[in-house]
Amino acid sequence: MPADLSRLRDDIDARLAAKHAAREAALPEARKAIRFAANAIRAVHRGERDDAQALLAQSEAALRAAEAASADQPAVRWSGAVDDAAKEYAEGRITLALVNEEPLPTPDELGVQDSAWLNGAAEAVGELRRHLLDELRAGRLERCEGLLGSMDAIHAMLVTIDYPDGITGGLRRSTDVARSIIERTRGDLTTALVQARLREALEDHARNLRQ
Numbered sequence: 088m089p090a091d092l093s094r095l096r097d098d099i100d101a102r103l104a105a106k107h108a109a110r111e112a113a114l115p116e117a118r119k120a121i122r123f124a125a126n127a128i129r130a131v132h133r134g135e136r137d138d139a140q141a142l143l144a145q146s147e148a149a150l151r152a153a154e155a156a157s158a159d160q161p162a163v164r165w166s167g168a169v170d171d172a173a174k175e176y177a178e179g180r181i182t183l184a185l186v187n188e189e190p191l192p193t194p195d196e197l198g199v200q201d202s203a204w205l206n207g208a209a210e211a212v213g214e215l216r217r218h219l220l221d222e223l224r225a226g227r228l229e230r231c232e233g234l235l236g237s238m239d240a241i242h243a244m245l246v247t248i249d250y251p252d253g254i255t256g257g258l259r260r261s262t263d264v265a266r267s268i269i270e271r272t273r274g275d276l277t278t279a280l281v282q283a284r285l286r287e288a289l290e291d292h293a294r295n296l297r298q
Contacts (some may be wrong), residue, residue: 109163112156120149120172124179128214131183139183146176170256173199177207182214185237202256209245209261212238216272223279231276238269
């Protein structure tokens with residue numbers, strides 16, 4: 088092999104080895120961040136808020152480790168896995184804040200890209216539906232109306248973001264899914280409210296007949 092090809096081969100091999108090492112270090116951390124975030128959301132739905140906070144802290148630590156491992160390798164950093172982890176982490180933080188009726192954490196506060204935050208907010212709409220249905224079964228209708236208002240507010244904000252999917256990470260589809268979730272939820276809540284009012288009217292009528 089000519090000397091120049093030998094050196095070229097060694098240079099390429101070194102660069103590929105560095106990229107491979109970054110990938111092997113970053114991807115497991117990204118998967119851990121996603122797993123911790125998913126477990127945190129499940130803890131939110133079980134009412135285990137302290138556990139959710141602890142799991143989200145673990146998710147953030149794994150996300151930072153994935154970012155650090157891929158910092159010098161743009162092809163790894165921006166291949167999608169780390170961004171997916173950031174989105175799931177943001178979704179967990181946003182869901183917990185809304186369920187706790189706290190201010191939404193900003194992208195800067197979470198240390199995530201705007202596209203990850205936006206898609207995390209869109210996916211949090213589905214988690215709010217699940218929480219709303221739990222509240223609905225418990226008869227807390229006023230709380231349900233507040234949750235639906237939060238879902239509407241998120242969607243109203245998302246539809247104003249009008250950039251190509253390559254910039255927003257496929258936000259348009261996430262927004263469409265959020266809209267369909269909100270429409271189903273509004274129907275469920277409307278039916279429950281009508282039934283509650285009818286039940287109250289019947290109970291009032293029955294009391295009047297007994298007087």
